[in-house]
Amino acid sequence: MTTPRMLKPGDTIGILxxxxxxxxxxxxxxxLGLKAHIYAPEDGSPAFDVASAHTRAAYDDLAALERFAGAVDVVTYEFENVPVYTADFLARHVPVHPGPHALGITQDRLEEKEFVSGLNIKTAPFAAVHDEAELEAALNRIGRPAVLKTRRFGYDGKGQAIIREGDDAAAKFAHIGRHPSILEGFVPFEREVSIVAARTEDGRFEAYEVTQNEHRHHILHRSTVPADVSPAVAAVSREIARRIGEALGYVGVFAVEMFLVVVDGAQGVIVNEIAPRVHNSGHWTLDGAVTSQFEQHVRAIAGWPLGAVERYGRVEMTNLIGDEADDWLAVLEEPGAHLHLYGKEEARPGRKMGHVTRIFDED
Amino acid sequence: MTTPRMLKPGDTIGILxxxxxxxxxxxxxxxLGLKAHIYAPEDGSPAFDVASAHTRAAYDDLAALERFAGAVDVVTYEFENVPVYTADFLARHVPVHPGPHALGITQDRLEEKEFVSGLNIKTAPFAAVHDEAELEAALNRIGRPAVLKTRRFGYDGKGQAIIREGDDAAAKFAHIGRHPSILEGFVPFEREVSIVAARTEDGRFEAYEVTQNEHRHHILHRSTVPADVSPAVAAVSREIARRIGEALGYVGVFAVEMFLVVVDGAQGVIVNEIAPRVHNSGHWTLDGAVTSQFEQHVRAIAGWPLGAVERYGRVEMTNLIGDEADDWLAVLEEPGAHLHLYGKEEARPGRKMGHVTRIFDED
Structure with missing residues (x-):
């Protein structure tokens, strides 16, 4: 581990x-006085419009990556599917936060589950699936219904299939492409919650309050805070995030998605997924907290003090998916609603086009 | 007057x-889903770093201006010294908000004073000064001390001289360059206040609360809100802003700087200056109000609904002038302080490098 290095105003953050x-x-x-240099393969990427520089190149273009590394003072990323060798290559030239190690673990659902349960943190029961025989054995052990997920590259419900009583398991495996997969036991949860936290290289840690999330068609629809969880669950969630961050040697903002379960009348949480990045369920912090998750991430990867995480009231964040963003004028007309559009040209169904935050006085 | 035209997300704002x-x-x-295209003569302008496009060209480069006009959907500006012929030229191609008329009046201190007093709104006594004879006559009428100011291009105390008892008035006139000037009576004010307001093309109007301003060396040092003014002065200030906006046919955010005076124990205000743009004394709205003055300006020039102007508490905005910006780390360490650095490379004395906002619970 290198000595934490502090950025200074005028420096440049590279974002993959x-x-x-x-x-x-x-x-x-x-x-905060920092410049942004965006590296992305797609023409017209929304972040290009607000950055001082951008590189349009593939994640395996080593020449472009090397030039990028030379032009920035730290590298971070907005999604967990950046190839680990890309992060490794960049890390030889410039600090990369979060590091390739955290990236590698969190982009493989099986490794991630093994990592979390290795910390004695509860997850759904799970098993590796490479072929039909392993799938059958896993179903016998875990039972039905169960969720079959590709180990890599799944998000917003993509690369997933539920296997229920009577379903043809092999057909479901074929449906998700027979990729190396993980079978997870179905968790009868009360609600979905998440915790967004930040950690610095020298171990400072801050977590926002637990957020309650409502999905529609596997896509986050609405987040609300405070979540309807017991003080014990709030404390446990924070401790889970702290231990995960510590064990990963994590630098930056990350989210832990959890299922809230009730057993014998007592609330508990089961970790579903770690997102090694700022997270949709933390968008409420943009208008609803003293420091937004985005500023917090910048502070963390810059080696700077973390900001205060207090919220300004009861906060509600609603995603604008696909043509829901056509309602932008109604949002502008609503007193106190904060519109956030992402500058995407085409509103495809299921595409996250923006979000709205609303802040209410506490009851 | 043209029919108000509404921008839509994806459109581009041109900023001079x-x-x-x-x-x-x-x-x-x-x-808000809008792109920004910055037009400025200086290399490395701070706004270039956060805009989707920029044009580095002079304000009299008609070919560059025409290309700029063709690339944007509305034009606005960040300062009042844009030549009126530049605004006029652009307005033949694209909507310009605020319009050349408001720009012309507010960039000439004499025209501005005549305009304001023509609305029966109180100003300091004033007189035009073109030569030493006029200056002498003006001093005889207005008395000493008085403030001699160039009619154009003054800001932050530049182009101003106080003429006191015994001063050589002609020498002071020479000192500010013998430019066409205005002599203003010295106002024995209690404090300096301002009101930041927004108006749309179809006459909708919103004003933030009156802000109290403290200057050091003629440069704004700190703004606080609420200001220590009576409810009557608050109402009068709002009405002054509304009438000025109306009479100018103004579109966008503007500020009215005022002197608070006390006559026979009763507070009153005297208008000092109109700024046809977002204003330093409105920076507190960035973290301290539901809608920032910057978002409000965008909404107004886009033809969109104005946002809510309520504030979140008692707010204090402190400028970081020159090497005060070296204290950025201390600001980051202060819980609840919001750092805003402007991305300027060189911290010259007197140069505004950034500001800090602090929000406190109301007493």
């Missing part, structure tokens, strides 16, 4: 990925 | 000037 998360990181970096 | 005000307008435009 050019979508809305990169865009909001860049927007948060500017008031 | 590339300093911190343009930068903060561009940062506010992005979450």
């Amino acid at each position: 990925g050019g979508g809305q998360l990169a865009r909001m990181i860049a927007l948060a970096a500017a008031p | 000037g590339g300093g911190q005000l343009a930068r903060m307008i561009a940062l506010a435009a992005a979450p």
